[in-house]
Amino acid sequence: MISESKKKKIxxxxxxxxxxxxxxxxxxxxxxYETVSSKELAKREKLTPAQVRKDLxxxxxxxxRGLGYPVSELKKQIAEILGLNRGWNVALxxxxxxxxxxxxxxxxxxxxxxxxxxxxxxxxxxxxxxKGIIVSDIRNLESxxxxxxxxxxxxxxxxxxxxxxxxxxxxxGIKGILNFASVNLKVPDDVFLRNENMSMELEYLSFALSxxxxxxxxx
Amino acid sequence: MISESKKKKIxxxxxxxxxxxxxxxxxxxxxxYETVSSKELAKREKLTPAQVRKDLxxxxxxxxRGLGYPVSELKKQIAEILGLNRGWNVALxxxxxxxxxxxxxxxxxxxxxxxxxxxxxxxxxxxxxxKGIIVSDIRNLESxxxxxxxxxxxxxxxxxxxxxxxxxxxxxGIKGILNFASVNLKVPDDVFLRNENMSMELEYLSFALSxxxxxxxxx
DNA sequence: AACCGCATGTGAATCTATTCACAAATGCTA
DNA sequence: TAGCATTTGTGAATAGATTCACATGCGGTT
Numbered sequence: 001m002i003s004e005s006k007k008k009k010i011x012x013x014x015x016x017x018x019x020x021x022x023x024x025x026x027x028x029x030x031x032x033y034e035t036v037s038s039k040e041l042a043k044r045e046k047l048t049p050a051q052v053r054k055d056l057x058x059x060x061x062x063x064x065r066g067l068g069y070p071v072s073e074l075k076k077q078i079a080e081i082l083g084l085n086r087g088w089n090v091a092l093x094x095x096x097x098x099x100x101x102x103x104x105x106x107x108x109x110x111x112x113x114x115x116x117x118x119x120x121x122x123x124x125x126x127x128x129x130x131k132g133i134i135v136s137d138i139r140n141l142e143s144x145x146x147x148x149x150x151x152x153x154x155x156x157x158x159x160x161x162x163x164x165x166x167x168x169x170x171x172x173g174i175k176g177i178l179n180f181a182s183v184n185l186k187v188p189d190d191v192f193l194r195n196e197n198m199s200m201e202l203e204y205l206s207f208a209l210s211x212x213x214x215x216x217x218x219x
Numbered sequence: 220m221i222s223e224s225k226k227k228k229i230x231x232x233x234x235x236x237x238x239x240x241x242x243x244x245x246x247x248x249x250x251x252y253e254t255v256s257s258k259e260l261a262k263r264e265k266l267t268p269a270q271v272r273k274d275l276x277x278x279x280x281x282x283x284r285g286l287g288y289p290v291s292e293l294k295k296q297i298a299e300i301l302g303l304n305r306g307w308n309v310a311l312x313x314x315x316x317x318x319x320x321x322x323x324x325x326x327x328x329x330x331x332x333x334x335x336x337x338x339x340x341x342x343x344x345x346x347x348x349x350k351g352i353i354v355s356d357i358r359n360l361e362s363x364x365x366x367x368x369x370x371x372x373x374x375x376x377x378x379x380x381x382x383x384x385x386x387x388x389x390x391x392g393i394k395g396i397l398n399f400a401s402v403n404l405k406v407p408d409d410v411f412l413r414n415e416n417m418s419m420e421l422e423y424l425s426f427a428l429s430x431x432x433x434x435x436x437x438x
Numbered sequence: 439a440a441c442c443g444c445a446t447g448t449g450a451a452t453c454t455a456t457t458c459a460c461a462a463a464t465g466c467t468a
Numbered sequence: 469t470a471g472c473a474t475t476t477g478t479g480a481a482t483a484g485a486t487t488c489a490c491a492t493g494c495g496g497t498t
Contacts, residue, residue, distance in 0.1 A: 018426075184243075202327065
């Protein structure tokens with residue numbers, strides 16, 4: 001909101017680091033820090049101070065020379081940038097292994113992601129109660145998503161059906177999708193799709209352990 | 220094993236893309252493709268042909284000019300590079316929401332990651348059976364890890380205790396750790412730590428949806 | 439009110455990753 | 469076996485991200 005002509009494009013890495021800063025700031029706030037330097041912030045997430053300052057500088061100048069950044073204020077600013085304090089209506093599709101875990105995942109609520117609807121196609125699951133939410137029939141997907149003003153959909157269905165599901169999700173006008181299925185989904189250009197590929201990090205470990213020589217480590 | 224003096228360091232992005240290639244090749248193999256071009260491979264994971272060729276070229280030359288890459292052979296080669304066909308003994312710590320989901324996550328076994336041990340500190344969970352594995356007492360962590368020749372540990376415990384757990388894991392001589400707790404863990408330089416931060420992707424979506432203008436989308 | 443120490447904010451320099459572009463090699467066909 | 473259509477493999481060029489380095493400005497102190 002601050003700068004009106006922001007034509008600079010922010011890199012993905014910067015955004016991901018904002019998430020990290022946000023997390024650290026939450027902790028610092030609890031530890032009653034008033035201010036924090038880029039040096040300290042960097043140390044806590046194993047980054048460099050210059051990186052921290054550069055990242056933040058894309059969005060404004062939040063610090064005070066000689067002092068550092070005001071913890072609570074900066075946290076608020078980053079929440080604003082990331083859109084975390086507006087609250088998001090989320091729907092989850094698929095109540096299998098991963099789906100069930102996500103329903104109970106506290107971290108999501110904490111960040112303003114509220115799971116409002118859960119879908120499945122299994123008659124035995126439909127109607128059952130998961131943490132206070134009744135599982136809906138996938139056949140009502142499109143209308144339910146619209147009626148409940150859902151903004152983000154989390155897909156946790158088998159890879160074989162994920163594309164069909166996502167096609168329907170897109171039809172319902174959803175613009176943000178988080179996919180846990182291990183498959184590359186096609187969506188229109190105006191839909192944001194992010195993939196959570198849990199095997200990938202294990203495979204990275206596998207590679208690192210198999211090639212100890214030429215690898216640094218750390219995510 | 221092929222080249223002896225591989226002093227070139229492979230970038231993290233390249234390794235992550237190898238995972239993607241591996242996934243596509245598995246599918247192509249099932250679809251009975253004999254060969255595949257860098258163009259087709261690229262299309263299936265929304266990358267560029269040059270990127271695919273460059274990535275593979277770091278490890279050798281697997282293709283045939285004019286023809287493309289032999290699907291099964293390349294898949295085998297990538298498995299070798301990533302260390303996927305040797306099989307890994309994995310231990311899971313924490314049988315909460317996420318931990319339970321991971322025990323049943325088929326994708327892991329498929330890639331050669333075999334969960335051999337499960338730990339928890341909750342007396343009600345210890346001794347119980349999860350998909351054929353009896354939950355062990357966290358107090359036996361160090362000895363159990365050693366006795367069972369565990370190579371990779373997956374940490375799915377609350378953020379507040381994750382560092383203590385990891386310290387013990389490191390003491391047991393484990394060199395590969397996958398962390399699901401939302402906290403930055405400290406480990407020695409010779410230990411590979413990867414973080415799976417599930418909120419991060421949602422936060423990215425939140426940012427993208429809040430700033431539709433200056434964002435491209437896609438993970 | 440002048441000084442000192444500290445830490446930000448940011449252009450410039452460097453380093454890294456991606457893409458380009460083309461020579462080299464292969465299979466196929468006639 | 470010669471020619472054509474492909475597609476690899478890779479240096480060189482480009483684009484992008486990170487780090488450097490320092491002028492700038494703030495707070496505290498005397």
